[in-house]
Amino acid sequence: MRKKAREMNSQWALEVMHKAPFVTVSFVDESGKPYGLPLSIASDDDKHWYFHCALEGKKLDAIKAHPEVCLSAVGRCTPTVGPKDGNFTLQYKSAVAFGHAEFVSCDEEKIHGLRLISERFLPQHMDAFDDAIARSLSHTVVVRITIDSISGKRKQYDKQGEEMKYGRME
Numbered sequence: 001m002r003k004k005a006r007e008m009n010s011q012w013a014l015e016v017m018h019k020a021p022f023v024t025v026s027f028v029d030e031s032g033k034p035y036g037l038p039l040s041i042a043s044d045d046d047k048h049w050y051f052h053c054a055l056e057g058k059k060l061d062a063i064k065a066h067p068e069v070c071l072s073a074v075g076r077c078t079p080t081v082g083p084k085d086g087n088f089t090l091q092y093k094s095a096v097a098f099g100h101a102e103f104v105s106c107d108e109e110k111i112h113g114l115r116l117i118s119e120r121f122l123p124q125h126m127d128a129f130d131d132a133i134a135r136s137l138s139h140t141v142v143v144r145i146t147i148d149s150i151s152g153k154r155k156q157y158d159k160q161g162e163e164m165k166y167g168r169m170e
Contacts, residue, residue: 006153008167013095013152014046020073020095025051025145027062027069027101035062041071041145042116049145050104050113060141063101069145071097083161090155097150101143110142 017023026036035058043049049071053059063069075093082089104110111133118129156164 006155006165008093008152008154010150010152012167013097013150016075016093016095016152017049017071017073017097017150018043019075023049023071023073025069025071025101027059028066029058029062030065035059036070040117040121042113042120044116047147049099049147050116050142051145052114052117052140052142055139055141059143060103063103063143067100067102069099069101071095071099071145071147080157083157091157093152093154093156095150095152097147099145099147099149101145104142104144107137109144110137110140113142113144114140 022038023041024036025039025041026034029035037059039051041049041051073095075095076091078091080089080091081087104113114133114137115129118126118132154164158164158168
């Protein structure tokens with residue numbers, strides 16, 4: 001990380017990932033080209049994150065070729081003018097994680113991953129979850145990403161217009 005003064009701890013970075021509306025997951029495809037896309041992912045233990053997809057596609061081909069992935073999330077991004085110097089800048093909260101992806105084969109874990117995703121993004125519709133699983137489990141792939149490392153970074157000003165560096169909280 002170039003600007004160490006903006007570095008935040010891993011627990012803080014995990015909070016950014018949990019709150020982000022989506023997380024960009026970057027893969028390397030079978031020809032060695034990068035492929036990243038925003039995904040709706042969820043976790044209940046901070047180590048294993050789940051997403052789902054169709055039975056075929058570029059994500060699956062990339063995972064088969066190169067299971068290593070990079071995740072990035074931005075929880076807040078606000079363009080602003082620096083209160084002290086007048087520079088155009090951004091206030092932001094971000095997280096970057098590295099890990100590896102693998103296909104979930106056990107139905108019990110697939111349902112667990114799908115439940116986490118549903119509870120995160122559609123908690124008000126969980127009464128329909130079991131019916132949806134009955135209809136779609138056989139033609140849904142669930143992928144587990146196991147996080148190996150994670151870091152966070154932010155730029156934020158306090159009420160006095162000073163940048164909050166070195167993990168300082170308000």
